[in-house]
Amino acid sequence: MTFVRKFELYGNTDQAQNFLETAKSGKFLFSFVISYTETCEVPGITFAGADKDSIPFTPPADAEYLHYGYCKTIDNIPMTPDGKPTPGVLTKSALESASIPHMTINAGSKILPQLPFLETGLSFGKNISAQNAMTDYQVSRAVDYGRIVGRNMASLTDCLVIGESIPGGTTTALAVLRALGFDAKVSSSMPDNPVELKNQIVNSALKRIDSDHPYSIVSKVGDPMIPFVSGMLSSASNVSNVMLAGGTQMTAVLAFASKIGFNLNNTSIGTTSYITNDKSANFVNLVEQIADIPIISVDPGLKNSQYSGLKAFSEGFAKEGVGAGGSIISSMLKTGNDSTKFLDLAEKEYHRLSTSL
Numbered sequence: 001m002t003f004v005r006k007f008e009l010y011g012n013t014d015q016a017q018n019f020l021e022t023a024k025s026g027k028f029l030f031s032f033v034i035s036y037t038e039t040c041e042v043p044g045i046t047f048a049g050a051d052k053d054s055i056p057f058t059p060p061a062d063a064e065y066l067h068y069g070y071c072k073t074i075d076n077i078p079m080t081p082d083g084k085p086t087p088g089v090l091t092k093s094a095l096e097s098a099s100i101p102h103m104t105i106n107a108g109s110k111i112l113p114q115l116p117f118l119e120t121g122l123s124f125g126k127n128i129s130a131q132n133a134m135t136d137y138q139v140s141r142a143v144d145y146g147r148i149v150g151r152n153m154a155s156l157t158d159c160l161v162i163g164e165s166i167p168g169g170t171t172t173a174l175a176v177l178r179a180l181g182f183d184a185k186v187s188s189s190m191p192d193n194p195v196e197l198k199n200q201i202v203n204s205a206l207k208r209i210d211s212d213h214p215y216s217i218v219s220k221v222g223d224p225m226i227p228f229v230s231g232m233l234s235s236a237s238n239v240s241n242v243m244l245a246g247g248t249q250m251t252a253v254l255a256f257a258s259k260i261g262f263n264l265n266n267t268s269i270g271t272t273s274y275i276t277n278d279k280s281a282n283f284v285n286l287v288e289q290i291a292d293i294p295i296i297s298v299d300p301g302l303k304n305s306q307y308s309g310l311k312a313f314s315e316g317f318a319k320e321g322v323g324a325g326g327s328i329i330s331s332m333l334k335t336g337n338d339s340t341k342f343l344d345l346a347e348k349e350y351h352r353l354s355t356s357l
Contacts, residue, residue: 006298006332006338006339007020007296007297007298007329007332008273008276008296008297008298008299009294009295009296009297010276010284010287010288010294010295010297011269011284011287011288011292011293011294011295012292012293012294013294015265015268015293015294016268016294016295016296019241019268019294019296020296020333022158022241023158023159023241023330023333024333024334026157026158026159026241027157027158027159028098028100028157028158028159028161028330028333028334029100029101029102029103029153029156029157029159029160029161030091030095030100030101030102030103030161030162030163030245030323030326030327030330031102031103031105031149031153031160031161031162031163031232032062032063032066032102032103032104032105032163032164032165032322032323033105033107033162033163033164033165033225033228033229033232034059034060034062034063034104034105034106034107034109034113034164034165034166035059035106035107035108035109035122035124035125035164035165035166035169035223035224035225035228036056036059036108036109036110036124036125036166036167036223036224037124037125037126037127037128037133037166037167037168037169037171037172037223037224038124038125038126038127039125039127039128039129039133039168039171039172039201039223040055040166040167040168040169040171041055041127041168042127042129042168042171042197042201044194044197045168045171045194045197045198045201054074054078055167055168056109056110056111056167057073057074057078057111058078058086058165058167059109059111059113059165059166059167060073060109060111060112060113060114061073061074061077061078061086061113062078062086062088062165062322063104063113063115063117063165064113064114064115065077065078065086065088065092066088066091066092066095066102066104066322067104067113067115068115069092069352070356072113072114072115073111073113073114077089077353084309084312084313084317084318085309085310085350085353086318086321086322087313087318087319087320087321087322087324088165088321088322088324089310089346089349089350089353090300090313090322090324090327090328090346091163091322091323091324091327091328092349093342093345093346093348093349094324094327094328094330094331094342094345095327095331097331097335097337097342097345098330098331098334098335099334100161100327100330100331100334103117103118103153104116104117104118105117105118105120105149105228106118106119106120106122107120107122107142107145107146107224107225107228107229108120108122108123108124108125108142108223108224108225108228109124110124118149120142120145120149120228121145122138122141122142122145122224122228123138123224124224125172125222125223125224128171128172128175128201128202128205128220128221128222129200129201129204129205132208132219132220133172133218133219133220133221133222133223133224134218134219134222134224135219136215136216136219138219138224139215139218139219139222139227140215140227142224142227142228142231143215143227143228143230143231143234143260144231145228145231146227146228146229146230146231146232146233146234146235147231147232147234147235148231148235149228149231149232150231150232150233150234150235150236150242151235151236151238151239153232153236154235154236154237154238154239154240154242155239155240157240158240158241159240159241159242159243159330160232160236160240160241160242160243161242161243161245161270161323161326161327161330162229162232162233162236162242162243162244162245162323162326163245163246163322163323163324163326163327164225164229164246164249164250164322164323165321165322166223166225166249168223169223169225169248169249170198170248170249171198171201171202172221172222172223172226172252173226173248173249173251173252174198174202174248174252175201175202175205175206175221175222176217176218176221176222176226176252176255176256177251177252177255177286178202178206179206179209179217179220179221180214180217180255180256180259182255182286182289182290183282183286183289184251184282184286185280185281185282185286195280202221205220205221206221208220208221209221214256214259214260215227218256222252222256225249225253226249226252226253226256227256229244229250229253230253230256230257230260230262231260233253233254233257233262233267234257234260234261234262237262237263237264237266237267238262238263238266240266241266241267241268242266242267242268243267243268243269243270243296243326243329243330244267244268244269244270244326245270245271245323245324245325245326245327245329246269246271246320246321246323246325246326247271247272247275247278247281247283247319247320247325248275248281248283250269250271251269251283251286251287251290254269254287254290254291254293255290258290258291264291264292264293267291267293268293268294268295268296269287269293269294269295269296269326270296270297270298270325270326270329270330271283271295271296271297271298271320271325271326272297272298272299272300272313272319272320272324272325272328273297273298273299273300274313274314274316274319274320275297275319275320275325276295276297278316278319283295296329297325298325298328298329298332298339299339300313300314300324300328300339300342300343300346301339301340301342301343302314302343302346303315304343305343305346305347305350306347307347307350307351307354309350309354310343310346310347310350328342
């Protein structure tokens, strides 16, 4: 681990320092991929949404919140049952403070957002505890469409930052990582990671695997976001720098992308310190198992917040999501802000939300 002012660097730290140096003077573009897996409907598997019925609305609501500052498909922004906000609060604060443009891409969301977005026509993933997530053809199409989108978006910027919103995605990510042969322990949106339940779902899903072909593996136990974002990374990394903004789900993307090919020299993964410090997971070790790329971690400083809803992120709730870590890193690189300034921005946005509810 190496410290560079605001960030902690792991993995290929030399490349990380080069990335940070070159990214400072360049343009950023944030792509927000929304998707869905019916695996999230297993009781107790996720904290996304206020209740089971609201879970499918979380990805489009996150997209609407980033775009408008409020939601259209639901009355309020996505919240946990006890009122803790979506990590989108962090993402929005970061993107707006640095005037970083963003685009929403629908790659299998069950509910469509009410805003301009890029439509891929991909279907949502099935519950992997009961059946195959997708067909091999759907995986192949997701990769191909991801390559088209990634190549085009990367041509518009110096650094393409890719975030995601897919409830239950840490469970499908765990299944894909294990099926591809990696010793994975993954994070959760809850401080008490439901490890036993996740392992139970993953173990039953893995019994259906009858081929070591990566497309077949993802079709059986994955979700649509994984092959689509892998396709984006595959093509975009040949055109510009790419930062995968996220934790567990992005390690599954990285693992699948390592099977279909991408440019390691232009790729990094950016996340929050809440992921890299999570003792119930092995994020840093996992990325190092998969690829020799930079891991950039930022502490958003939320433990010092006056608001319990924001402080909760530093106490194990959500930890990451909606591309929060990568967005904060990009924002700090562009503006020169540190975590103290970012906390001030996030608190202002949280206050706006809490007084407008």
